[in-house]
Amino acid sequence: xxxxxxxxxxxxxxxxxxxxxxxxxxxxxxxxxxxxxxxxxxxxxxxxxxxxxxxxxxxxxxxxxxxxxxxxxxxxxxxxxxxxxxxxxxxxxxxxxxxxxxxxxxxxxxxxxxxxxxxxxxxxxxxxxxxxxxxxxxxxxxxxxxxxxxxxxxxxxxxxxxxxxxxxxxxxxxxxxxxxxxxxxxxxxxxxxxxxxxxxxxxxxxxxxxxxxxxxxxxxxxxxxxxxxxxxxxxxxxxxxxxxxxxxxxxxxxxxxxxxxxxxxxxxxxxxxxxxxxxxx
Numbered sequence: 001x002x003x004x005x006x007x008x009x010x011x012x013x014x015x016x017x018x019x020x021x022x023x024x025x026x027x028x029x030x031x032x033x034x035x036x037x038x039x040x041x042x043x044x045x046x047x048x049x050x051x052x053x054x055x056x057x058x059x060x061x062x063x064x065x066x067x068x069x070x071x072x073x074x075x076x077x078x079x080x081x082x083x084x085x086x087x088x089x090x091x092x093x094x095x096x097x098x099x100x101x102x103x104x105x106x107x108x109x110x111x112x113x114x115x116x117x118x119x120x121x122x123x124x125x126x127x128x129x130x131x132x133x134x135x136x137x138x139x140x141x142x143x144x145x146x147x148x149x150x151x152x153x154x155x156x157x158x159x160x161x162x163x164x165x166x167x168x169x170x171x172x173x174x175x176x177x178x179x180x181x182x183x184x185x186x187x188x189x190x191x192x193x194x195x196x197x198x199x200x201x202x203x204x205x206x207x208x209x210x211x212x213x214x215x216x217x218x219x220x221x222x223x224x225x226x227x228x229x230x231x232x233x234x235x236x237x238x239x240x241x242x243x244x245x246x247x248x249x250x251x252x253x254x255x256x257x258x259x260x261x262x263x264x265x266x267x268x269x270x271x272x273x274x275x276x277x278x279x280x281x
Contacts, residue, residue: 001097002252010128017109017110017113018105018109018112019109019113021105024105024116027206028101028116031120031123035123035124035127045134045171046136046171048134049134049135049136049171050136050140052133052134052135052136052174052227053135053136053138053140053141053173054141054143054219054272056135056219056221057141057143057144057219058176059130059221060219060220060221061235065220065221068138068144068146068214068216068219068220069144069145069146071131071210071213071214072078072146072147072149072213072214072215072216073088074146074214074215075148075149075215079153080147080148082153082214082215083153083155084152085149085210085211085214085215086149086150086155086156086215088207089150089157089178089210089211089212089215089217089220090150090155090156090157091203092133092208093177093178093181093182093208096181096182096185096204097119097181097184097185100115100185100188101115101116101119104188104192107192108192110239110240111188111191111192111239113240114237114238114239114240115184115188116190117237118184118188118230118233118234119181119184120179121195121233121236121237122177122180122184122226122229122230123177124230124231125229125233126175126180126226128178129174129175129225129229130169130172130174133174135171135172135173135174135222136171136173137170137173137216137217137218138142138216138217138218139215139216139217139218140170144216146216146217146218147216149214149215149216150215150217158170168227173217173219173222174219174221174222174225175215175222175223175225175226175229176212176218176223176225176226177226178208178212178217178231179205179208179209179212179218179220179222179223179226179227180210180226180227181232182204182205182208183199183205183210183226183227184230185204185205186201186202186204186205187230187234189201198206254271
């Protein structure tokens with residue numbers, strides 16, 4: 001039996017690895033709601049959040065990290081640019097992650113299960129840190145001297161009075177899930193696809209990082225911490241191996257005996273001569 005070492009141009013989804021749709025929808029929705037309500041539970045620690053903000057700002061300066069104002073200064077050169085950054089911050093984060101999971105569920109079920117688990121672990125760890133370490137973002141810290149670009153130029157997803165904002169906890173800057181989810185989207189798509197252009201997905205977390213810092217919603221350390229948490233989650237949760245095909249299932253790489261091989265994959269074999277046959281005896 002002969003095997004041809006060919007590689008398919010596209011990977012067909014392994015439907016055996018695809019979990020039930022309704023169950024997954026309820027699971028992901030439940031995890032998201034648990035995170036949202038958990039974040040709200042961390043609200044109200046205003047004094048502690050500002051004290052932690054001062055400590056983070058001082059630590060960044062001690063580590064000689066670039067000032068967040070350097071990025072914001074570039075964005076403020078153009079009202080169109082700062083408006084685009086605010087829009088990206090407000091509208092891309094959640095839809096991009098949802099589309100990422102939907103595409104994986106449909107086209108790469110095995111990668112979907114892995115990515116969903118990693119995102120769940122990362123988000124849970126972030127929630128614990130929000131509860132333990134409330135942090136006011138740099139746009140609220142007088143020492144930073146930054147502008148709340150969302151309130152000034154729009155659009156914004158936050159209320160004008162953070163302490164009484166009923167829609168979001170504005171004192172949960174550490175870590176930045178905007179950056180964490182964006183990095184996981186890029187990693188997941190790079191792992192799940194084989195296009196030579198797949199590395200361009202890294203632009204999503206790169207742009208997200210510049211946006212969250214330039215709009216003064218996060219410190220550099222918020223991004224560094226979430227990337228560290230993601231690295232731990234990726235190390236702990238490995239991509240599962242593909243399921244074995246049931247016995248009797250034809251392999252996509254197997255060529256039946258006697259069938260002609262494609263010209264570009266067939267391996268020329270030396271013809272046997274009568275002398276060879278005689279030697280074999």
